[in-house]
Structures are given as structure tokens and as C-alpha cells.
Amino acid sequence: xxxxxxxxxxxxxxxxxxxxxxxxxxxxxxxxxxxxxxxxxxxxxxxxxxxxxxxxxxxxxxxxxxxxxxxxxxxxxxxxxxxxxxxxxxxxxxxxxxxxxxxxxxxxxxxxxxxxxxxxxxxxxxxxxxxxxxxxxxxxxxxxxxxxxxxxxxxxxxxxxxxxxxxxxxxxxxxxxxxxxxxxxxxxxxxxxxxxxxxxxxxxxxxxxxxxxxxxxxxxxxxxxxxxxxxxxxxxxxxxxxxxxxxxxxxxxxxxxxxxxxxxxxxxxxxxxxxxxxxxxxxxxxxxxxxxxxxxxxxxxxxxxxxxxxxxxxxxxxxxxxxxxxxxxxxxxxxxxxxxxxxxxxxxxxxxxxxxxxxxxxxxxxxxxxxxxxxxxxxxxxxxxxxxxxxxxxxxxxxxxxxxxxxxxxxxxxxxxxxxxx
Numbered sequence: 001x002x003x004x005x006x007x008x009x010x011x012x013x014x015x016x017x018x019x020x021x022x023x024x025x026x027x028x029x030x031x032x033x034x035x036x037x038x039x040x041x042x043x044x045x046x047x048x049x050x051x052x053x054x055x056x057x058x059x060x061x062x063x064x065x066x067x068x069x070x071x072x073x074x075x076x077x078x079x080x081x082x083x084x085x086x087x088x089x090x091x092x093x094x095x096x097x098x099x100x101x102x103x104x105x106x107x108x109x110x111x112x113x114x115x116x117x118x119x120x121x122x123x124x125x126x127x128x129x130x131x132x133x134x135x136x137x138x139x140x141x142x143x144x145x146x147x148x149x150x151x152x153x154x155x156x157x158x159x160x161x162x163x164x165x166x167x168x169x170x171x172x173x174x175x176x177x178x179x180x181x182x183x184x185x186x187x188x189x190x191x192x193x194x195x196x197x198x199x200x201x202x203x204x205x206x207x208x209x210x211x212x213x214x215x216x217x218x219x220x221x222x223x224x225x226x227x228x229x230x231x232x233x234x235x236x237x238x239x240x241x242x243x244x245x246x247x248x249x250x251x252x253x254x255x256x257x258x259x260x261x262x263x264x265x266x267x268x269x270x271x272x273x274x275x276x277x278x279x280x281x282x283x284x285x286x287x288x289x290x291x292x293x294x295x296x297x298x299x300x301x302x303x304x305x306x307x308x309x310x311x312x313x314x315x316x317x318x319x320x321x322x323x324x325x326x327x328x329x330x331x332x333x334x335x336x337x338x339x340x341x342x343x344x345x346x347x348x349x350x351x352x353x354x355x356x357x358x359x360x361x362x363x364x365x366x367x368x369x370x371x372x373x374x375x376x377x378x379x380x381x382x383x384x385x386x387x388x389x390x391x392x393x394x395x396x397x398x399x400x401x402x403x404x405x406x407x408x409x410x411x412x413x414x415x416x417x418x419x420x421x422x
Contacts, residue, residue, distance in 0.1 A: 103328035112400035117363035120164035125176035144307035170395035180211035199224030217261035235282025264295035272302030301344025320352035331360025
């Protein structure tokens with residue numbers, strides 16, 4: 001049973017440290033901003049394995065607008081947007097065993113760890129990009145094996161989406177090697193047709209098309225776009241060493257346009273760009289302090305392609321511990337965000353991938369290719385899911401309610417604005 005509400009005034013620090021009291025606690029004369037409404041656990045009844053949250057990320061977040069924190073097994077977590085770099089650095093630098101324990105516990109407080117989203121990424125326009133991203137095989141400035149191709153026809157894309165759905169994918173992502181949509185009116189018209197067609201199959205639809213303006217984002221939303229991917233790649237400090245043809249602020253503006261249109265934001269980065277660990281912390285700090293956390297954060301390991309500048313540099317190879325440490329930190333500082341295990345997965349064993357799932361990853365890209373680089377086959381992922389006891393998240397359905405929450409293992413603290421009690 002839920003406990004009856006007990007109201008008292010307390011400072012934000014006391015909210016985190018004190019147990020709920022039957023009597024008001026005497027604190028500062030200054031009226032606090034928030035009032036503690038309740039601390040409770042669910043009634044601990046047998047969990048309903050089919051109970052789901054809303055699919056729209058904004059609707060999900062609205063359900064938890066008064067939630068201050070969650071605690072389980074000695075670990076407390078909360079959705080915050082005021083993280084400091086120092087706080088994130090301290091989490092990132094924890095001993096690996098402690099970091100994994102905390103991240104895995106946070107993951108189980110907010111998610112059902114047996115459910116993993118499966119996404120398929122298709123390059124609908126390959127090569128010919130004018131950007132100078134030092135990792136990308138599709139840039140016209142690098143001599144790679146990738147040759148420019150025209151934009152795929154609508155019926156070709158819809159056939160690929162149909163096959164992806166048959167193979168188990170529930171989100172279909174379309175990528176085009178462009179700096180921006182700009183004035184590509186005819187191409188944009190065809191992309192809107194693709195979005196409508198894929199959405200009509202019952203799949204969630206994602207695009208990554210470079211920079212968008214507000215009107216283009218609005219039209220994509222109207223066509224049925226579920227999410228838009230626009231990665232920040234790395235920290236603001238390291239970014240100029242990776243790309244010079246688009247600013248960090250340009251990327252942040254596109255993310256704002258997407259968010260304002262009501263489209264879910266997919267935004268993450270790439271490990272292995274010659275960055276320092278402080279840059280990995282810096283990237284997570286930017287993501288965790290956005291006005292709204294991204295719905296999903298893809299974490300990529302660089303797949304170096306011959307002919308790109310980074311393939312010619314002596315850059316340390318990203319290992320499974322690098323990936324797990326970043327994924328775990330992302331899980332702790334953005335507990336309601338889906339963390340996606342993305343490019344580079346083919347280089348990791350089943351055991352190494354399991355380490356990343358334990359760190360808090362709950363989404364993957366499947367299919368034999370991610371834009372221009374190899375990826376595990378559909379059948380391989382089916383085998384991996386069977387081995388690990390995972391099942392895919394259905395399309396257009398929200399995530400399962402965390403089993404630990406239903407079983408009463410999570411202590412939830414709720415607060416409300418003091419103004420509501422005036």
C-alpha cells in the first residue's frame with residue numbers, strides 16, 4: 001500500500017539526507033522552494049510484465065514531474081539538469097566495479113533490463129558530403145572506398161523497412177550524407193513520403209539528415225517522424241580538432257529545433273577520436289545539462305576507415321571498458337534516457353557486449369551495416385538476445401515499467417513546488 005502523504009518543509013539537502021518525519025522539522029526562516037510530499041514504495045504485489053509507460057518521452061516525463069529521487073540497494077538517483085563537470089568526472093572516475101554496480105542499480109530502478117530496443121539504420125544517400133569530419137568515409141575531402149550515390153527511391157526505402165520489421169526491428173532510421181537539408185526541396189519531399197510510409201508500417205521512424213531549420217523539423221513531425229539523430233560527437237573543446245566546417249553551436253541549434261517541434265532527440269558521441277577522458281566527461285556534461293535530456297544517447301566506437309584522417313593517426317583503440325565506463329556514466333546522470341550501443345559493436349564479443357548492457361545500455365542498432373561500416377547480422381543479434389534473455393521493445397509502445405519498482409524495491413521521493421501550497 002502507498003503511505004499516506006505527510007507534508008513538511010525542508011531544504012533540498014535535507015530532502016536527500018533525512019528520513020520522512022511525522023512532525024515538521026524546524027529549518028531556516030527562509031521559505032524553501034519545494035515541499036516534500038511523500039516517500040513511498042509500490043505495494044510489492046506480483047509485477048505485471050505487460051505494464052508500460054507512455055511511448056511519448058514528454059508524456060513519460062510529465063508522469064514524474066514531482067519525483068525528486070529514487071533509492072534502491074544503497075544507491076540514490078535523480079533526473080537532474082544542473083550537473084557540474086566535477087560531479088560527472090567523479091562518477092566517471094569511480095573504481096570500475098563500483099561504477100558498474102551503481103549504473104546497473106540505477107538502470108533497474110528506472111527500466112526493465114530485459115527489454116532492449118532494436119533499431120535499423122539505412123543510408124538513403126551515401127557519400128558526396130562536403131563536410132570535413134575527420135572520421136567520416138563519406139566526405140568528398142577524403143579518398144575512401146565510398147563512392148557517392150543518388151538518393152534511394154521511396155519504394156526501395158520502404159522495402160528495406162519492411163525487411164527490417166520482419167527481422168525484428170521496431171525503429172527504422174534513415175541517414176543522408178548531407179551537411180544540411182537546406183534548399184533540397186525535391187529530396188525533402190521524397191523524405192517526407194518515406195517517413196509517412198515507414199510510419200504507416202507501424203514502425204517508429206528516425207532520420208539523420210544534417211542540420212535542420214525549425215520549419216523542416218515541423219514538417220517532419222507532421223509526417224510522423226518519431227526521432228531525429230544529430231550527434232555532438234565529442235566535447236566542445238575537442239570538437240574543433242575533429243571538424244571545422246560546422247560549429248558546435250550549429251549542432252545545438254538543430255537539436256533545439258527538433259526538440260521544439262516535439263520530435264524526440266537522439267544525440268550522442270563517438271569514442272576514439274583522439275579525445276582525452278576529460279572530453280568524454282565534457283560530452284556527457286553537455287548532454288546532461290540540456291533543457292531536456294535526449295530520449296536516446298548513442299555511444300559509438302570509432303570504426304576507422306582507410307583514407308580518413310583518423311585512420312592514419314596513431315589513435316588508441318577503444319576497448320569494452322572504455323565503452324562500459326561511458327555508458328555507465330551516461331546511465332547514472334541521465335537515468336530516464338535510452339542509451340544505445342551503436343557503431344563498433346562488431347568488434348566486441350558477446351561477453352563484452354553483455355558488460356555494456358550491464359552498464360545500462362538498452363538499445364542497439366542491428367542489421368549488417370551502419371551507413372558504410374559493418375555491423376552484426378540480424379541472426380547474430382537474435383542469437384545474442386536468446387543467450388542473454390533479452391526481448392525487443394515493441395514499436396509505438398512505451399518501455400516496460402521497471403520490475404523493481406513494481407515489486408516495491410524502489411523508494412521514491414516526491415516533491416511539489418512550495419507555491420502550490422500557498
